[in-house]
Each structure stands twice: as C-alpha cells, then as structure tokens.
Amino acid sequence: MNDSPFSLENKTILVTGASSGIGRAAAILCSEMGATLVLCGRDIERLHATQAALAGSGHTIIAGDLTDPDARHTLVDAVPVLDGCVFSAGVAALVPMRMVSERYMQTQFAVNYEAPVMLTQRLLSKKKINNHASLVYVSARAEHIAPPATGIYCGVKAALTATVRTIALEYAKQGIRANCVSPGYVNTPMLDKLQGGAALNLEFAPLGVIDPGEVANGIVYLLSPASRWVTRSSLIIDSGLSLGARG
Amino acid sequence: MSMITNNPFHLRDKIILVTGASSGIGREIAIQCARMGARLVISGRDSTRLNETLIALADGGHRAVPADLTDQEQLNALVDAAGPIDGVVHGAGVKGLSPVRMVSQSFLNDVFSANFNAPVLLTQRLLYKKTLRDGGSILFMTSLAAHTGTVGVGPYSASKAALIGLMRCLALEVAKRGIRANTLSPGLVNTPLTNIADGWLAEQEKKYPLGIGRPEDVAYAAIYFLSDASRKITGTSFNLDGGILFTD
Numbered sequence: 001m002n003d004s005p006f007s008l009e010n011k012t013i014l015v016t017g018a019s020s021g022i023g024r025a026a027a028i029l030c031s032e033m034g035a036t037l038v039l040c041g042r043d044i045e046r047l048h049a050t051q052a053a054l055a056g057s058g059h060t061i062i063a064g065d066l067t068d069p070d071a072r073h074t075l076v077d078a079v080p081v082l083d084g085c086v087f088s089a090g091v092a093a094l095v096p097m098r099m100v101s102e103r104y105m106q107t108q109f110a111v112n113y114e115a116p117v118m119l120t121q122r123l124l125s126k127k128k129i130n131n132h133a134s135l136v137y138v139s140a141r142a143e144h145i146a147p148p149a150t151g152i153y154c155g156v157k158a159a160l161t162a163t164v165r166t167i168a169l170e171y172a173k174q175g176i177r178a179n180c181v182s183p184g185y186v187n188t189p190m191l192d193k194l195q196g197g198a199a200l201n202l203e204f205a206p207l208g209v210i211d212p213g214e215v216a217n218g219i220v221y222l223l224s225p226a227s228r229w230v231t232r233s234s235l236i237i238d239s240g241l242s243l244g245a246r247g
Numbered sequence: 248m249s250m251i252t253n254n255p256f257h258l259r260d261k262i263i264l265v266t267g268a269s270s271g272i273g274r275e276i277a278i279q280c281a282r283m284g285a286r287l288v289i290s291g292r293d294s295t296r297l298n299e300t301l302i303a304l305a306d307g308g309h310r311a312v313p314a315d316l317t318d319q320e321q322l323n324a325l326v327d328a329a330g331p332i333d334g335v336v337h338g339a340g341v342k343g344l345s346p347v348r349m350v351s352q353s354f355l356n357d358v359f360s361a362n363f364n365a366p367v368l369l370t371q372r373l374l375y376k377k378t379l380r381d382g383g384s385i386l387f388m389t390s391l392a393a394h395t396g397t398v399g400v401g402p403y404s405a406s407k408a409a410l411i412g413l414m415r416c417l418a419l420e421v422a423k424r425g426i427r428a429n430t431l432s433p434g435l436v437n438t439p440l441t442n443i444a445d446g447w448l449a450e451q452e453k454k455y456p457l458g459i460g461r462p463e464d465v466a467y468a469a470i471y472f473l474s475d476a477s478r479k480i481t482g483t484s485f486n487l488d489g490g491i492l493f494t495d
Contacts, residue, residue: 005467006256009249034250055252168490172456177490206422210479217255217476226256226467229460231490236483243419243482 005226009034013223014082016066016116017089019046021188022138024053025212026086026219031055033220038062038079041089066115076122083130084223085123087116087137092194094149105152112156117163124171132175136222137164138215139180141238145245161234168232177231181218184238186210206240255476258285261333263473264325265289266316266369269296271438272388273338274303275462276469280336281305283470288329290314291339316365326372334384334473335373337366342440343403355402362406367413374421382425384473387414388465389484391434395494407432411484418482427481429472434488436460457489 013030017023019041027037031054041047044063051059062078064071066089091111095104116137123129142150143157161180168178185191187209218235221227236242263280267273269291277289281304289304291297294313301311312328314321316339343358366387373379392400393407411430418428435441435451437459442448452459468487471477 004251004254004256005463006254006471007249007251009251029253029255032251032253056250169456169492172490175457177457206419207425207427207479207481214477214479217471218480221256221468221471221476226471227464227487229457229464229489230468230487231457233486233488235480235485237477237480238483239479240418240422240481243415 006221006224007034008084008220008224011035011083011223012038012080013084013086014038014040014079015086015088016040016119017087017138018050019043021088021190022183022186022212022215022219023086023088024050025216026088028053028055029213029216029220030084030086030223031059033224035084035223038082040064040066040075066119067110069118072115072119072122075119076126076128079123079128081128081130082123082133084134085120085129085136086219086223087119087135089115090138090190092140092153092190094194095152096149097151100152108152108156112153113160113163116160120167129171129176133177134223134227135164135167135176135178136219137161137178137180138219139164139182139234141182141184141236141242143182145242165232172231177222177227179222179227179230179232180234181215181222182234182236182238183215184210184241186212186215188212204241205238206243208239210237210239256283256471256474258283258334258470258474261285261473262329262331263287264329264332264335266335266337266366267291267339267388268300269293271440272433272436272462272465273336274300275466276336276338278303279463279466279470280473281307281309283474285473288312288332290316290325316369317360319368322365322369322372326369326376326378329378331378331380332373332383333380334386335369335379336386336388336469336473337369338388339365340388343406344399345402346399347401350402358402358406359409362403363409363413366410370417379426382475382478383427384477385414385417385421385426385428386469386472387411387428387430389430389432391432391486391488391491391494393432393484394486397494414484415482422481425478427478429480429482430484431465431468431472432484432486432488433460433465434491436462436465438462454494455489455491460487460489
C-alpha cells in the first residue's frame with residue numbers, strides 16, 4: 001500500500017511527552033508509518049529508549065521541560081519546519097476541591113495548558129509549522145464528564161480543547177489543522193501513578209483496557225492526509241466508558 | 248520504495264457491507280474499502296448504478312445485492328445474501344427537506360423509514376441472525392445537520408439525530424461481543440445528492456474553513472472506524488466538517 005492515505009512518509013513530526021505512555025506509542029507508530037521524528041521530553045535516557053524503538057532513521061531528540069519558556073524557545077529554534085505535532089506531555093492527579101492548592105493548580109495549568117499552547121504559539125510565530133500541517137493535542141474524555149476530584153485537571157483539559165478549536169479556525173487558510181484525541185483511561189505509567197496501586201477499575205469500560213497504541217492509531221489518523229478535512233474536532237477513544245454519562 | 252513498516256489502517260480479511268453504494272459517499276466508501284483490502288457486499292436501490300460501483304471496485308470477489316431497505320423482505324434477503332460480515336456502513340439515506348409548517352405524516356414517515364428505520368432494522372437483522380461477527384464495526388452515517396439548526400432541514404436533522412441516540416444504546420448492547428457502533432457526522436460533501444444547482448455548492452463552500460468535503464474524506468474516516476485500528480472506539484459521533492463554525 002505505497003499510496004496509503006494514512007502514510008506519514010516525507011513528514012517531520014514533533015512529539016512532546018515522547019519518553020513514555022501515549023507520546024512514546026505515537027512516536028513509534030509515526031515512525032512505522034514513514035515519518036521522521038523529533039522527540040521531546042524531560043528524561044533524556046527514556047527519550048533515547050524511545051528513539052531506539054523507532055523504525056527508520058534520521059530521528060532526533062531535544063530534551064527539555066516545556067513549562068520553561070526558555071526551553072520552549074530553544075526547542076522551536078532547533079526544530080526544522082514541521083508537518084505535524086503531537087502534544088502529548090501531560091500530568092494527571094486526583095485532588096478533591098477542598099484539597100486544591102495554588103501550587104497544584106499552577107502545575108496542572110503549566111503542564112497541561114500553558115506548555116502546549118505557548119509552544120504552539122512560538123512554533124506558529126517562528127513559522128515552524130508547514131502549510132497543511134496537522135496539530136494533534138491529547139486532551140481527556142474526562143473534560144466532558146467531570147468526575148469527582150478532577151476539577152482542575154478537567155478544567156485545564158477543557159480549556160486546552162477550546163483553544164485548539166480557535167487555532168483550527170485561525171490557521172485553516174494555510175490548510176493547517178488542529179484536533180484533539182480524547183482518551184478514557186489508558187494503560188500508561190501516568191495512570192499507574194494516578195491509581196496509587198488501587199482504586200480505578202479499568203475493566204469497567206465496556207471494551208476493556210485501552211493501550212497507548214490504540215490512542216496512537218487515532219493520533220496517526222489525525223496526522224495523516226486521510227483526515228485532510230477534519231479540523232476543530234475531538235476523536236473520542238474511551239472504550240465506551242462515557243456511554244452512560246450525561247456528559 | 249515505501250518507508251512504511253507497520254500500517255494498521257487496512258481492512259484485509261474483512262467483509263464489509265455498504266448500503267447506499269450506488270452513488271455518492273456510499274459508493275466512495277465501497278471503492279476505498281476495496282482498495283484497503285476488504286471484500287465488499289454492496290447494496291442500493293438502483294441496480295444499474297450499483298453495478299457501476301461494482302465495476303469500479305478493485306479486484307477480489309465483491310458482490311452487489313440490490314435492495315430497497317424500506318421493504319422488510321428485501322432487507323431480510325440482503326442479510327441472507329451477504330452472509331457473515333465484519334462491518335457494516337449504513338450509507339443509504341434520503342434528503343428530507345421541508346419547513347415544519349409544510350411537513351405531513353407521510354413525509355415524516357418516508358424520511359424516517361429511509362434514514363432511521365432502515366439502518367436500525369438492518370442492524371437488528373444482522374444481530375438477530377448473528378451474521379455480524381464478534382469484533383465487528385457498525386457505522387452509521389449521520390450529519391452535521393444532526394447537531395446544528397438550519398432552516399428547512401428539520402425532518403432530515405431529526406432522523407439523523409435519532410440515529411445518534413440509538414447508536415449510543417446499541418454500543419452498550421453489543422460491547423460484550425467486541426462489536427462497536429459509531430456515527431460519522433460529515434458536513435457538506437460534494438455528491439450527486441448535494442450538487443443540485445449551479446453556484447449553490449460554491450456559496451456553501453464559503454462557510455467551511457477547509458472548503459466542502461470530498462467523498463474520499465468520509466471514506467478514509469470510515470476505513471479507520473471499520474479497521475481494528477479503532478477497536479477501542481465505540482459509542483462516539485465523530486465530526487468531520489472542514490472546521491465549520493456556523494451554519495444557517
């Protein structure tokens with residue numbers, strides 16, 4: 001299938017949060033679909049491990065903490081013009097409202113909103129996003145469900161989704177697309193931390209546990225020419241978890 | 248030479264039933280599914296045009312079964328003729344345009360019979376006869392119109408919104424067999440159904456940040472939702488609409 005509309009051949013794609021979980025799975029599948037990757041994350045050793053798992057060659061690593069404006073600027077200066085970006089770096093924690101601290105809220109906002117949004121801003125202003133590029137943001141199905149103890153996490157993810165929808169409108173003229181994937185509970189190290197060894201029953205979802213690779217499939221669809229007409233959209237990948245929810 | 252070493256976006260070893268395959272989006276879905284390796288069973292009312300679709304499919308044991316799905320006997324015959332399948336795309340539909348003050352019972356019956364009852368009853372029959380295999384994918388075609396207000400589009404919008412409501416319940420009912428149910432909600436796509444008057448499509452196009460859609464845009468989404476690449480997606484309504492902000 002040399003002419004697959006899902007091919008990412010001849011595309012350069014930046015993946016943040018590429019050292020583990022959804023970001024790592026997305027980077028691997030992007031490389032298997034023919035893309036050249038720029039991997040970003042904080043942990044250089046784990047980024048090397050991701051790089052070693054990639055298909056093809058020519059992939060690069062730029063380590064950095066994207067909540068730091070200087071790190072964002074350094075990254076943007078270093079990357080080539082991009083045909084796709086996957087904003088996968090994120091953090092989740094369950095905190096009931098009465099326990100929410102300023103510091104917790106600021107961390108959630110910095111990692112899950114400010115970093116992807118201001119990285120996008122810098123990439124756009126420095127003209128590092130090619131015409132017809134695709135920007136894919138990892139949001140969360142929880143943003144519409146808002147279960148207990150997720151007030152700040154869901155609020156920040158919902159803010160991200162709203163901003164992505166605006167970006168989609170502002171850059172449609174250049175054919176640049178901006179979409180979200182909206183996963184349910186995905187079997188990742190982030191979820192392991194969230195559970196703290198207990199609590200969440202992942203089997204509760206009608207189609208069972210979601211692996212990072214399943215989310216990567218959706219991300220690759222949104223990056224590829226197959227989704228040429230899709231923008232301002234959210235792709236829900238939640239194993240049916242939210243079907244019974246009022247939303 | 249291809250640089251692709253692993254491509255999960257294919258339909259090899261799958262048999263896919265596509266209704267409304269005699270033209271427009273349904274025809275394009277059939278053509279693209281065949282390109283991705285599926286064996287097709289295509290259905291539609293117009294056997295001449297259905298055969299044109301059959302000729303347009305890539306090689307490989309595809310079959311055309313003409314049927315009017317508003318007729319229960321023809322629907323049953325289609326399910327029998329199709330045999331075991333791995334996915335179904337309910338592409339058949341009618342327009343259903345009328346201001347509310349002009350609708351009649353017979354008009355509503357016709358619109359709902361084609362756009363709601365037929366895909367639901369076809370699904371019923373596939374499940375009852377157990378010919379949709381475990382892990383299969385059910386894909387309904389709804390519309391941007393199910394989510395937006397547009398003057399004169401009430402019956403059509405309602406019939407498509409009804410499908411979304413049904414799909415969510417269906418998704419829960421079939422999950423234990425690993426079967427998935429989803430809807431695609433495209434905006435305006437250039438097809439014989441919509442390309443009705445000179446200039447009208449061009450006027451509509453201005454509302455769409457990425458322009459109006461091509462049938463293959465919907466077909467590629469259908470391939471993703473039919474393939475195992477989306478096996479954890481169920482109960483969703485996916486918007487593909489060129490980023491439209493407002494309709495009118």
